[in-house]
Amino acid sequence: MxxxxxxxxxxxxxxxxxxxxxxxxxxxxxxxxxxxxxxxxxxxxxxxxxxxxxxxxxxxxxxxxxxxxxxxxxxxxxxxxxxxxxxxxxxxxxxxxxxxxxxxxxxxxxxxxxxxxxxxLAALALTEPVAGSDLKSMTTTLTETADGLVVNGEKAFISNAGHASFYTVLAKEGEGFSVVLVPADAEGITFGPTPPIIAPHVLGSVTLDHVVVDPANRLGEPGRGFDLVLSTLAVFRVSVAGASIGLAEAALREATRHANERVQFGRPLARLGAVAALLADSWTDLEQARLLTYRSAARARQDPLSALPHSSMAKLAASEAVGRIVDRCVQVMGRWGLVADSVVERAYRTARPMRVYEGASEVLRLGIAKALGDEYLDEVEA
The missing domain is CATH 1.10.540.10 (Acyl-CoA dehydrogenase/oxidase, N-terminal domain)
Incomplete structure (x- = not known):
């Protein structure tokens, strides 16, 4: 194997x-x-x-x-x-x-x-001021009229907002939810700021005030928008795990370099038992997350939707692991790990939001547990 x-x-x-x-x-x-x-x-x-x-x-x-x-x-x-x-x-x-x-x-x-x-540049507009993980509570609407598809609503915390060339927007249509492509230059679309976050990236709000687009801009079947959202998550959720691995490895390399070069109590920090334990636990966390991530991503190549529980496991494990790893790296480096914009300090700030976006850890656990229960019931029925 x-x-x-x-x-x-x-x-x-x-x-x-x-x-x-x-x-x-x-x-x-x-x-x-x-x-x-x-x-x-x-x-x-x-x-x-x-x-x-x-x-x-x-x-x-x-x-x-x-x-x-x-x-x-x-x-x-x-x-x-x-x-x-x-x-x-x-x-x-x-x-x-x-x-x-x-x-x-x-x-x-x-x-x-x-x-x-x-x-x-592309953007996906899902989140709203009220609707976060509970997407079904969103209030943005899509209405088909004689003039075209009319979109009304507000999206919040949208990556690339104000800089993307188009937005794929999830909106409520009748009793279901649909996805529509809205060009950035459409009349009625405006952009605003989002409150500053601990790990900045290009982020903003998107307001859609009677935005009219051609019916050809509809993506997928009417009322079946969640199918496209799930397909997107099935392919890209596991990539958050990949990003977590990259961030954790960069922080661990820096902490390891520091621990081997800095001498305290007559020996390198890396030779002190407590520091060695922090480094060893971090490397172990990293390699466990790496193996699960690669395996889950390989499964998603073959059938992304059926592999979604595994992608969720990888994202959960890796995003939680990077939080533990960078925290230990700050501890290994002591005051040097607190210096603003240093490798480890930046990693510490960047790691925290990874447990929130593209599926908060608690929401992922619910989905994983449900998939496990479904699998168990399938085995019992078989």
Missing amino acids: EFELPERYAAIREEARGVAAGIADVAVEADGLSDRIHPDVLAALRSSNLTELMVPKVHGGRFDDVDPLAVCVAREGLMGTSSHLDSLFALQGIGSYAITRGGSAEQQARWLPAVGRAEV
């Missing part, structure tokens, strides 16, 4: 690390931005062609279909240096996958090649 990452994917991870190394000198500046995109980071992403991973081969991608393992290892390579770079990369897929799965041939031809070249 093979437990090593296949060479094709290891090469993508190294490619991503190389792209990230190229913007390392602006990473601190870029990672502090919430209202604009750093031009050097965007230029590096465009010239790298990594965003080809976010679209199928027929539209300029590298794989026949979007490959969760490839996306996962790319995020691992990017996040270790810059969360800004990682976010730009991830949103290209998260924001466009509903087009890949539910768009017409015309919509796919119009948008996906440009997404794959990062000529346009």
